[in-house]
Amino acid sequence: MTTTAPLICMQDVDKFFGDFQALKKINLKIGKGERIVVCGPSGSGKSTMIRCLNRLEEHSSGHIFIDGSELTDKVKDIDAVRREVGMVFQSFNLFPHMTIAKNLMIAQQLVRKTPKAEAREIAIRYLERVKIPEQADKFPIQLSGGQQQRVAIARALCMQPEVMLFDEPTSALDPEMINEVLDVMIDLANDGMTMIVVTHEMGFARSVADRVIFMDEGEIVEEAPPASFFDNPVHERTKAFLSQILAH
């Protein structure tokens, strides 16, 4: 754990969708360089929680601080936070009408005002990092799912974020493509990137996470380092969940 102020701090965060309460009094601190895995049954609020961190969802009450500044309604605050936070989605969400290189360049050019040639250079560098520079001039549909997700990771990295959010990054992939994506994520973790990963890949959680967070019905039920989380879960709900996903 770091001794400086946390990079991400959630205080008593509630989120309602109409009458349904998706998040209940979430309190969470994440230090720079920490790797957090969030797991839990579907509908437990784990995606909603990380989507609140870059304002894809607006929290109903409570406070969220990213790198010391509070996330509010102000467009300026939201833009500032989104510059710090990269996100990878379950369904990749690559822009289908742009080549791979353009997917990586567009936000650099529009948001960071990076000149085109430099943006392309950065794009190719990150494509090399996810090991597919040769696909730069193809369209997303011409790539496999695993390749597309690696491009999506590279696209987020091009913006040089402080934190990376992963919302079930391997759930939409065929089994044989999961590892190539996890390898890229492990590589990123080894480089010291702060990561919050919603996933059911328990092998990844065990080997990479500093902390595992278990959510159920909008609450953080249990929070522990992976060894104690998997071997000595405290709460009944955690035990029930683990026995279900680790049964086979």
Added chain:
Amino acid sequence: MSFDVGLIIESLPMMLSGIGITLKLLVVSAVLGLLLAIVLLLMRISGKWYLNWPAQAYIYVFRGTPILVQIFIVYYGFPQFEFIRDSILWPILREPTGCAIVALSLNTGAYVSEILRGGVKGVSKGLLEAGSALGMSARQKFIYITTPIAVRLALPAYSNDVVSLLKSTALASTITIADMTGIARTIVAETYAPYEIFISMAMIYIAFTWVLQRTFGVIERYLGRYTKREA
């Protein structure tokens, strides 16, 4: 009944002389209608009731009434009002061609804005979220993500509307305009040979439609190039 092939050959050049006016009605109305459609679309998706509401009312009225009635209202109705005769639009509305273009544009604009709205709604929410997560502004997302994809999605329905607009231009002949149909009607009145003349006129429209559809087909294939796996 006799079928006079000679008459067809004789009158074809005359009818084709009206193709310029037909083309003018089509192109000018299509362009103005498209601009109007874009304005209506932006009003519809602005999220502001005072913009959305009038646009919706407009679309409702123009889709709910026959185009022929709209042409008559513009041509026979507007000159009744003094403020229109005094307005800067009068030089346009004084001419039948101007009236036809105004009516056709107003009509097609209502349809096309709904076609475009369908395209905009077809853009997956996830792509816009990805844009947001990358820090793109609402305006940047609209220009670089929504628009190119919506255009591709809307194009097949749009090309259909342009073909339909081509055939609506024939109604201009009802307000004295000598487009292809207007000329054909004049020839029929002189020769009493409706079959020959109207059938050959129909064939010109079919050829015209074929060209339009081929053109749109090329554009569709170009815009859809990223939807196919093989390069």
